[in-house]
Structures are given as structure tokens and as C-alpha cells.
Amino acid sequence: MLALVAAQGLTKRFDAHVAVDRVDLEVGAGEVLGFLGPNGAGKSTTMKMIAGFLTPSEGRASICGHDVTEDPIPARRNLGYLPEGAPLYGDMTAGAFLAFVAAMRGLSGRRGRAAIGLAVERTDLAEVLAQPIDTLSKGFKRRVGLAQALLHDPPVLILDEPTDGLDPNQKHEMRALIREIRPSKAIVISTHILEEVDAVCTRAAIIADGRLLADAAPGDLASWSPLHNAVSLTLGARFADAAAASLAGLDRVETVQRGPAGPDAARLTALSRDGGPILADVGLLIQAHGWEVEDLRTETGALDDVFRRMTQPDGEAPGHG
Amino acid sequence: MASVAHVFRREFAGYFITPVAYVFIVIFLALAAALTFYVGAFFERGRADLLSFFQWHPWIYLFFMPAISMRLWAEERKTGTIELFLTLPVSTAAAVVGKFLAAWVFAGLALALTFPIWLTVNYLGEPDNGVVVASYIGSFLMAGAYLAIGSCLSALTRNQVIAFVLTVTVCFLFNVMGAGAVQPVLGDAVPAELLETLSSFSLLSHFNNIVKGVIDLRDLAYYALTIGVWLAAAAITVDLKKAD
Ligand SMILES: Nc1ncnc2c1ncn2[C@@H]1O[C@H](COP(=O)(O)OP(=O)(O)OP(=O)(O)O)[C@@H](O)[C@H]1O
Ligand SMILES: [Mg+2]
Numbered sequence: 001m002l003a004l005v006a007a008q009g010l011t012k013r014f015d016a017h018v019a020v021d022r023v024d025l026e027v028g029a030g031e032v033l034g035f036l037g038p039n040g041a042g043k044s045t046t047m048k049m050i051a052g053f054l055t056p057s058e059g060r061a062s063i064c065g066h067d068v069t070e071d072p073i074p075a076r077r078n079l080g081y082l083p084e085g086a087p088l089y090g091d092m093t094a095g096a097f098l099a100f101v102a103a104m105r106g107l108s109g110r111r112g113r114a115a116i117g118l119a120v121e122r123t124d125l126a127e128v129l130a131q132p133i134d135t136l137s138k139g140f141k142r143r144v145g146l147a148q149a150l151l152h153d154p155p156v157l158i159l160d161e162p163t164d165g166l167d168p169n170q171k172h173e174m175r176a177l178i179r180e181i182r183p184s185k186a187i188v189i190s191t192h193i194l195e196e197v198d199a200v201c202t203r204a205a206i207i208a209d210g211r212l213l214a215d216a217a218p219g220d221l222a223s224w225s226p227l228h229n230a231v232s233l234t235l236g237a238r239f240a241d242a243a244a245a246s247l248a249g250l251d252r253v254e255t256v257q258r259g260p261a262g263p264d265a266a267r268l269t270a271l272s273r274d275g276g277p278i279l280a281d282v283g284l285l286i287q288a289h290g291w292e293v294e295d296l297r298t299e300t301g302a303l304d305d306v307f308r309r310m311t312q313p314d315g316e317a318p319g320h321g
Numbered sequence: 322m323a324s325v326a327h328v329f330r331r332e333f334a335g336y337f338i339t340p341v342a343y344v345f346i347v348i349f350l351a352l353a354a355a356l357t358f359y360v361g362a363f364f365e366r367g368r369a370d371l372l373s374f375f376q377w378h379p380w381i382y383l384f385f386m387p388a389i390s391m392r393l394w395a396e397e398r399k400t401g402t403i404e405l406f407l408t409l410p411v412s413t414a415a416a417v418v419g420k421f422l423a424a425w426v427f428a429g430l431a432l433a434l435t436f437p438i439w440l441t442v443n444y445l446g447e448p449d450n451g452v453v454v455a456s457y458i459g460s461f462l463m464a465g466a467y468l469a470i471g472s473c474l475s476a477l478t479r480n481q482v483i484a485f486v487l488t489v490t491v492c493f494l495f496n497v498m499g500a501g502a503v504q505p506v507l508g509d510a511v512p513a514e515l516l517e518t519l520s521s522f523s524l525l526s527h528f529n530n531i532v533k534g535v536i537d538l539r540d541l542a543y544y545a546l547t548i549g550v551w552l553a554a555a556a557i558t559v560d561l562k563k564a565d
Contacts, residue, residue, distance in 0.1 A: 051408045054564045076410040083408070087401035091338045092331075103327040104409045148405070 003028050004078075004156050004186035005050060009059035012045050012210075019045045021210035022059065027186040027203075029155070032178060034201030034218070035190035038311045042210040043190040044084045047160050050188070051081045063156050077105075080154040082162055086145030090134035094125060094144050097133060098151065105152040119147040122177055124170070138165040146174070150181075157187045163196060175200045194304045204303070208311040218303055225305040226254075229272040231282045234295040240266035246285055252278045265294060324411040328419025329426075332393075336427050349385055349431045353377065357438060370448050374438055375456045375532050379496055379525050382467050387488035389428055390471025391481040393420045394559060399479040403563050417556045421472050428464040432457065452534035459531030462544040466524055467492050469551035476558040498523040 003026035012020040020042040027033045035043045048054040050061045052068035052075055061068045066075035089097055098119065102112040120126055123143040128136055133144060142165045149157060163171045178187060178200045191197065197204045197218050204221050206214040214221055222228065235243060240258070247270045248256045254273040261267035272278045279298050286293055336342040357374040397403035407416065442448050471488040478484050524547070527540045 048404070048564065053404050053408050073410050073412065076408055079408065081405070081408045083401065083404040085401060087405055089331075089335075089402055090400065091335065096334075100327065100331045101409065103330075104324055104411060106323070106410075145405075 004064055005033075005062075005158075005188060007046075007050060007059065007061040010046060010049055010056050010061055011058035012042070012049060012054060013057045018210050020049065020056075023207070023210075023212045025050075025205070025212070025215070027188060029186055030183050031203060032182055032187045032189065032201045034197035034204045035188060035207065036192075036194070036197065036204055036307055037190075037207035041207045041311070043207055044160055045210075046207070047081075047158050047188065047190060048083070051079060051083075051158050052076060053083075077152075078155050080149035080152065080157045080159075082145045082149045082157075082159040084160040086142045088133045088141060088144055088148075091132060093130055093132050094136065094140075095129035097144065098129075098147060101148045101151055107152060115151050115153070116147075118153075119150045122150060123147040124173065139167055139170060142166060143170070155185055157181075157185055157189075159187070159189045161190055161192070163191065163193065171196075194302075194307060197303060206307060206310050213310050214306075221306050222300060222303050223275060225302060225309075226271055227269075227299045227302070227305060228275050229277050229279075230269050230299040231272075231279050232267060232269045232295075232297050232299060233282070233286070233293050234261045234265055234267045235291050235293045237264040237266050239289075239291045240268065243285075243289070243291055244268055246289065247282065250278070250281050250285065252276065252281055269299070322415050324409075324415045325419040325422070328411065328416055329422045332420050332423035333426060336389075336423070342427070345385070345388070346431045346434060349381070350434055352381055353435055354438065356381070371439065371442055371453050371456060372532065374435070375460060378460045379463060379528055382464055383489060383492055383496065385431075386428060386464055386467035387471050387485045387492065389424045390468045390488060391475055391484040393424060393472050394476035394555075395479055395481045395484045398476075398563065398565075399481075407559075407563055413556045413560050417472060417552055417559060421468060421552055421555070424468045424472070425465050428468060429461055432461060432464065449534065452532075455534050455536050456532045458536065459528050459540075462531075462541070462548075463524060463528050466495075466544055466547045466551070469548040469555070470495070473551050473555035473558055476555050476562055492524070496523065496525045 005025065005027040007023055007025040010020055010023040010025075011018070023042075023046055025033070025046075035047070037043050045054065049056045050063070050068065052061075052063075052072050055069055063075040064078040066072075066078070068075045089100075092100070095116075098116045099112070102108070102116055105115075107115045120129065123146050125140070125143055125147055128140050128144075133141060136144065142162070146159070146162055149159060163174050166174060175196065178189070181187075182200075182202075189196075189201070201218055203215060204218045205212060206221070214224070233243075244256050244258055247253055247268060250270070252273050254271040257269040257271070259267045259269070270278060270282060277298070279296075282296075286296075353374065356377040357371075360377075394403070397406060407413065439453060442453075443450070467488070470491055471484070474487040474491060475481075475484040477487065527543050530537060530540050
């Protein structure tokens with residue numbers, strides 16, 4: 001697969017501070033890369049470098065094969081970019097602003113109007129086109145920023161927190177839109193909303209302190225959670241002690257966590273030692289001892305769990321055990 | 322280049338979105354007229370020429386041109402729109418030239434609106450209109466030089482007030498450099514050749530040449546070079562400072 005977006009050893013230093021540290025990335029057509037990381041991790045800095053706005057201290061980035069520093073104009077033609085915070089010319093009306101961007105993109109006359117029309121329809125902007133951008137609400141501003149990035153139907157989209165400030169309907173629309181345009185494009189989005197990654201991204205990259213810690217499918221990342229394939233059961237309190245001991249005795253169980261579940265019920269969670277399925281083993285044990293189990297389920301592990309563990313200073317390394 | 326035209330159009334229209342531009346032009350015209358008729362003693366001189374009008378331009382421009390140029394880049398940097406703007410497929414050079422031209426044409430418009438003064442002098446007497454045309458050209462070039470300096474200094478900061486003050490200062494220095502005004506101050510401390518050289522870089526001395534009615538190629542080349550050099554410096558500054 002041809003990488004539409006590629007970065008090799010991308011590094012940015014601000015004086016002594018290393019904001020982005022040797023990041024390698026490749027995003028091909030049909031992929032949506034979700035960029036995750038705590039505040040100040042270097043997500044925006046990385047995106048600014050790929051968009052050709054910031055010059056990397058080291059390393060290189062390219063868009064559709066054009067190096068963003070050596071060959072900036074062709075690279076930018078293939079890029080739709082929504083900078084962090086969606087900065088816009090506040091004194092222009094939304095319509096005049098889109099017309100300006102279309103003109104700068106070489107879209108004039110009928111093609112320009114058609115492009116603006118489609119972008120306006122996709123971002124649902126028709127009602128505010130005549131309004132100065134300064135007077136728009138935050139969500140509408142973000143949508144103007146999005147419309148601007150989509151205008152020329154570019155093969156590469158880099159969107160820094162595109163759904164920040166959108167209402168739930170618009171977030172939904174936005175995700176639907178990304179899924180719709182995805183097949184022909186390489187899309188990089190940054191977000192703090194982890195469910196969004198599950199919803200639209202084909203890959204998730206976690207970055208912290210400027211370093212890329214993980215780059216995998218969201219499902220695979222979630223499987224790095226210690227809770228992945230863990231089994232939770234809720235049972236009568238009188239069985240709890242014995243059950244916890246027997247579960248902990250199983251070969252494939254790492255540890256057993258215990259939490260309250262009600263007045264005379266207990267909730268036990270058996271964590272899988274190798275991340276593999278342990279439900280069958282637990283099931284046999286339940287039958288053998290005749291425990292009264294009210295609820296039994298397999299956990300999948302959640303992305304935010306993995307995110308927290310990877311990006312907190314005292315978090316553990318990815319993997320199991 | 323098409324993108325220069327698009328940048329120009331957006332920037333130029335931007336001057337008229339708020340009433341500030343109109344206020345600016347009115348104040349400029351009022352000041353030009355006041356200086357010409359009262360301070361410049363236009364009527365008392367009893368001469369059918371516009372010297373008492375044009376002699377003020379370098380000094381009026383000293384405050385008006387930096388006011389036009391201060392926002393060119395400082396505002397883009399302050400609001401962050403520079404990130405959007407410079408990731409569009411436009412070269413920094415085209416962006417700098419487009420913005421500069423918008424400022425220059427705006428200044429030209431203000432200058433053109435002084436035409437009633439020209440009409441007045443034609444009504445009252447028979448001026449040498451060749452000299453007047455030359456003076457207008459010289460004045461316009463002078464404005465261009467100030468605005469080119471202002472473009473560069475506007476890219477240096479996100480603060481428009483700082484850009485304004487810096488531009489006034491630098492333009493002032495370029496004006497008086499080697500001019501008659503500093504000669505008495507420096508006295509004999511500086512060799513005459515140095516003063517001569519300095520004065521050949523002075524915006525004012527070239528302006529004074531043109532206002533006499535002689536458009537010398539050297540004076541034109543001087544303005545073209547000044548504008549070109551400062552715009553090149555502006556492009557470099559924009560590239561260096563855009564992401565700070
Ligand atoms: N122009 C700059 N000068 C100095 N330091 C900077 C500059 N821009 C960014 N940084 C630093 O680089 C680091 C990464 O910032 P960046 O904006 O990329 O974070 P982020 O991952 O986008 O965070 P957020 O989730 O808050 O948007 C931060 O420590 C920030 O302070
Ligand atoms: Mg950011």
C-alpha cells in the first residue's frame with residue numbers, strides 16, 4: 001500500500017525541550033489514524049510538521065510522495081488541514097472565507113461554487129454563510145474550519161481535534177462523514193475522546209512526551225489492557241472467599257480483584273495471565289463447586305485503560321503481566 | 322501569479338470591513354490639507370505649485386504607513402490564522418507580495434483622494450503639472466518603501482503596537498539618515514564621504530529629488546531596491562517566525 005502520509009524520524013526541539021522525538025508514521029489510503037496522547041504530548045506539533053507549517057529539527061515528512069519542506073506547494077495541494085483551535089479570519093463571513101480558500105486552491109467559477117456547495121452541505125453550514133465568523137458559535141467555527149479542509153477533496157486530511165466543540169449530533173455527523181470519505185483518503189485526526197477512536201479510526205497511535213508509544217488497530221490496543229479477556233462474576237457473598245482462592249489457583253489466572261456488588265453479593269474479576277480466554281476454565285470451576293453465580297461476563301479491555309497506563313508517568317509498559 | 326491576486330483581494334477587502342479605513346482616509350486627507358494650507362502657507366507663498374503639499378508627505382507617512390502595515394503579519398500570528406494561511410498552496414514570497422500590494426494600493430487610494438488639492442492649484446494658477454505627476458509618483462514610491470519596511474517589522478512580532486513603534490522608528494531613521502537635519506548634529510565628527518553615502522540611502526533625499534520634478538532612473542531604482550530588499554527580508558522573517 002502506498003503511504004499517502006509518511007514521517008521518518010520526525011523530531012522537534014524547542015530550545016532544549018524535545019516536543020516530538022523521532023516519530024515514524026505511515027498512513028495509506030483508506031486508513032484513519034487516531035492520534036492520542038495527554039496534553040502537551042506533541043500531537044499538534046507532529047501534525048504541524050506534517051502539514052509543513054513547522055520545520056522539523058530532524059527527520060522528514062511527506063504527503064503523497066512530496067517532501068513537505070523541499071516540495072511544499074505540491075504537498076499542500078494534496079492536503080486539507082484543520083489546525084488546532086480552528087483559527088479563521090474572524091472579520092470575514094463564512095461564505096467569503098470559503099470563497100477565498102477555494103480561490104487559493106485554484107477552484108474558481110463553477111468548480112469553486114460546486115466545491116463550496118458540497119463542503120457546506122457536508123458540514124451543515126448553509127444557515128450561517130452570510131454571518132461574520134467572529135459572531136459564530138464555537139461549534140460552527142469548527143465546522144467552517146472543517147469545510148475549509150474538505151473543500152478541494154484532498155487525498156490527505158490532517159485534522160487537529162476536529163470534533164472539539166461539536167454537539168452530539170454534529171459529532172455523529174462528523175464521524176459518519178469521515179467513514180464516508182475514508183476509502184480514498186489518508187486521514188489523521190487527533191482527539192481526546194477515546195470512543196471516537198473506536199468509532200472512526202482504523203488505527204490508533206498513542207504519543208506521550210513526544211514519543212510514539214503504540215501504533216495499532218484500536219481493538220489490538222484495547223487487548224493490551226490487563227482487563228482484556230478477564231472474567232467477572234457476581235456471586236453470593238458467602239461463596240466469595242472460597243471462590244477467590246480457587247480462581248487464583250487456576251494456572252491461567254494472574255490475579256483476582258474483588259469488589260462489592262450489593263448487600264450479600266460479591267464481584268470477582270479474574271485477570272488472564274497471558275491475555276488469552278479463560279472463560280472455559282472459570283466455567284468448569286463454577287460447575288464443580290456449585291456456586292450461585294448471578295452474572296458472568298468476559299471483559300474486552302478498554303482503550304482508555306490502556307491509554308492511562310501508557311501515558312501516566314508511573315504507568316506500566318504495554319503487554320501482559 | 323494567481324495566488325498573489327487572491328491574497329491581495331482578501332487583504333484589500335479586509336481594510337474596508339470595518340469603518341476604520343474610512344476614518345483613516347478622512348484623517349489623512351484632513352491632515353494633508355491642514356498642513357498644506359496652514360502650516361505650509363500654501364496661499365501666502367503665492368506660487369502655483371504643490372511643494373507645500375508634498376513636502377509633508379514623508380512626515381505624514383511616518384505615522385500613517387506603519388498604521389497600515391502593522392497588522393499585515395502581526396495579526397495573523399496573534400490569531401493563529403497564519404497556520405491556516407501558510408499551509409494553503411501559496412509560497413511565502415507570494416503571500417508577502419500580495420499583502421504588501423494590498424497595503425500599497427490602499428495607501429495609493431488615500432493619496433489619490435488628495436486630488437482636490439491638485440484641482441485647487443490648477444484653478445488658482447498654472448502649475449507645472451509634470452512636476453505634480455512626478456511628485457505623486459515619488460510620494461507613492463515613498464509610501465511603498467515605508468510599507469515594505471512595515472511588512473517586515475510586522476512579521477517580527479505578534480503585537481501590532483510593537484510593530485507600529487518599530488516601523489515608525491526604522492522609517493524615521495531611514496528618513497533622516499544623512500539628511501540635512503543630522504548634519505549639524507554630527508558636525509565634523511563624521512567624514513563628509515560617509516554622510517554622502519548615508520544620504521544616498523536616505524528615503525528623504527531621493528524623495529526630494531523627485532519632488533523637484535526630475536524622475537531620475539537612480540531614484541526609481543533606489544525605491545525599487547528598497548522595497549525589494551525589505552520584502553525579501555519580510556519573507557525570511559515570516560518563515561523564521563511564523564510558528565513561534
Ligand atoms: N512554539 C513553541 N515553543 C515552545 N514550546 C512549544 C511550542 N509549541 C509547542 N511547544 C511545546 O511542545 C509540547 C507539545 O505541544 P503540543 O501542542 O504538540 O501538544 P499536544 O499533544 O497537541 O497537546 P494538547 O492535547 O493539549 O493539544 C508542549 O510541551 C508545548 O509546550
Ligand atoms: Mg494539540
